[in-house]
Amino acid sequence: MPLFQYVCPVCGKKFDELVKHYDDAVLCPACGERAVRAWSGEMFSATGKPVKKCSGNCKTCSGCK
Numbered sequence: 427m428p429l430f431q432y433v434c435p436v437c438g439k440k441f442d443e444l445v446k447h448y449d450d451a452v453l454c455p456a457c458g459e460r461a462v463r464a465w466s467g468e469m470f471s472a473t474g475k476p477v478k479k480c481s482g483n484c485k486t487c488s489g490c491k
Contacts, residue, residue, distance in 0.1 A: 432461035440464060 433440045434454035441461075443452045454461045 431464040431466060433464040434459055434461045 428448065429442055429444050430452075431440065432443055432452050432454075434457060436459040437454060437457045439454055439456040439461075441455060443461075445452060452461045453459065
């Protein structure tokens with residue numbers, strides 16, 4: 427199970443959450459609103475090489491090349 431960083435768009439709380447699936451809904455522990463993934467850190471391709479222009483959101487990408 428992956429550990430992801432989230433941020434609440436309502437109250438601004440940042441937190442880590444262990445989720446079963448990549449797209450599971452995560453609720454803010456402070457206010458109960460639905461949180462969004464916080465994209466941070468360096469992104470790597472499947473080959474392990476750094477990617478220069480990667481948003482980290484693989485759902486909107488055609489894949490690392």
